[in-house]
Amino acid sequence: MIKNNMKKTDKIILAIETSCDDTCCAIVKNGKEVLSSIIASQIDLHKQFGGVVPEEASRMHIEKLSLVIDKALEESKVNLNDIDAIGVTYAPGLVGALLVGVNEAKAIAYALGKPLVGTHHIKSHIFANFIENDIDFPFIALVASGGHTHLFKVEDYDKITLMGRTLDDAIGEAYDKVARALGLGYPGGPIIDKMAKLGNPNKIDFPKSWLSKDSYDFSFSGIKSAVLNYLNKMKMKGEEIVVEDVCASFQSAVIEVLVVKSVRLAKAENIKSIVIGGGVSANSYLREMMTTYCEKEDLNFYYPSISYCTDNAAMVGVTAYYELLSGNISGLDLNAVASLQLE
Ligand code: KG4
Numbered sequence: 051m052i053k054n055n056m057k058k059t060d061k062i063i064l065a066i067e068t069s070c071d072d073t074c075c076a077i078v079k080n081g082k083e084v085l086s087s088i089i090a091s092q093i094d095l096h097k098q099f100g101g102v103v104p105e106e107a108s109r110m111h112i113e114k115l116s117l118v119i120d121k122a123l124e125e126s127k128v129n130l131n132d133i134d135a136i137g138v139t140y141a142p143g144l145v146g147a148l149l150v151g152v153n154e155a156k157a158i159a160y161a162l163g164k165p166l167v168g169t170h171h172i173k174s175h176i177f178a179n180f181i182e183n184d185i186d187f188p189f190i191a192l193v194a195s196g197g198h199t200h201l202f203k204v205e206d207y208d209k210i211t212l213m214g215r216t217l218d219d220a221i222g223e224a225y226d227k228v229a230r231a232l233g234l235g236y237p238g239g240p241i242i243d244k245m246a247k248l249g250n251p252n253k254i255d256f257p258k259s260w261l262s263k264d265s266y267d268f269s270f271s272g273i274k275s276a277v278l279n280y281l282n283k284m285k286m287k288g289e290e291i292v293v294e295d296v297c298a299s300f301q302s303a304v305i306e307v308l309v310v311k312s313v314r315l316a317k318a319e320n321i322k323s324i325v326i327g328g329g330v331s332a333n334s335y336l337r338e339m340m341t342t343y344c345e346k347e348d349l350n351f352y353y354p355s356i357s358y359c360t361d362n363a364a365m366v367g368v369t370a371y372y373e374l375l376s377g378n379i380s381g382l383d384l385n386a387v388a389s390l391q392l393e
């Protein structure tokens with residue numbers, strides 16, 4: 051049945067995301083209009099362990115996914131029969147967690163006789179920017195999350211070149227580990243973001259990892275160790291640790307490297323726009339500093355709303371739409387892949 055406000059050419063995608071610790075389903079029209087986006091966060095479950103426990107994440111996805119899909123359909127007021135395709139994150143991520151989403155998506159696609167579209171998680175973090183912005187190609191994309199820190203040159207929906215990446219820890223991982231060492235809880239990013247506003251970023255001189263002069267790669271394990279060493283040294287000397295200053299000094303060091311390298315890459319490639327995505331793109335200091343640098347260099351800067359920065363299925367609905375238009379349909383033998391380069 052075609053509803054009054056829907057054209058025959060409209061494409062409605064039911065999208066599923068279960069790559070880590072959020073159980074998500076969204077209904078997205080034409081790769082742009084989010085009719086609903088439901089996220090069941092597992093933070094309360096994993097908080098007690100100080101990080102994501104993969105087996106627990108898979109079990110919780112199994113428990114929650116059908117409910118989340120029902121809610122997404124209900125909120126969107128879209129009937130299951132109006133769905134044109136099923137999009138699902140199949141890589142990269144926790145393999146057991148991904149499998150829950152992939153199997154559910156396959157079952158729905160098979161039952162409805164509609165195409166199944168497997169999507170790449172990192173691509174979805176980039177494409178989250180298309181929901182609220184109209185962005186011209188080419189652009190530079192910085193994806194910074196709990197599992198990834200990548201710089202891409204994006205020339206088209208399917209022409210994405212990796213220009214730099216972390217050689218060790220992801221930036222979100224560094225935030226989470228530093229927060230744990232400070233006893234601030236999980237996930238550490240939003241808490242450090244908040245505490246840093248109350249501290250002095252110039253108080254402690256943590257190392258900024260530039261690597262070689264021309265490199266667009268990153269490294270965050272050094273600064274993580276430097277923070278841990280600083281905390282141990284202060285404890286041994288019996289000196290007071292000002293948590294706000296540690297947060298502000300750590301944050302300013304890691305964010306400056308992200309911003310400077312992204313802007314340098316845009317200038318070197320003569321590209322006029324930068325977008326950010328992934329959980330760490332919710333960071334207020336990153337948004338602020340990138341805005342300032344981009345204004346100075348006459349670059350456009352785009353970022354998603356907070357709810358589209360961290361894991362969600364609306365971004366999967368956008369990616370699946372463009373994959374569908376390109377004819378990239380998956381078979382019912384689609385499998386989950388824990389680690390997969392986006393190229
Ligand atoms: O994209 P995401 O939800 O999951 C992955 O694909 O990894 O990112 C989660 C990461 C966590 O490490 C979390 O601490 C970080 O994003 N994060 C932040 C902020 N909000 C979430 N990091 C810094 N500042 C924030 N405001």
Ligand code: ZN
Pocket residue numbers: 171175195196328329360361
């Ligand atoms: Zn993510």
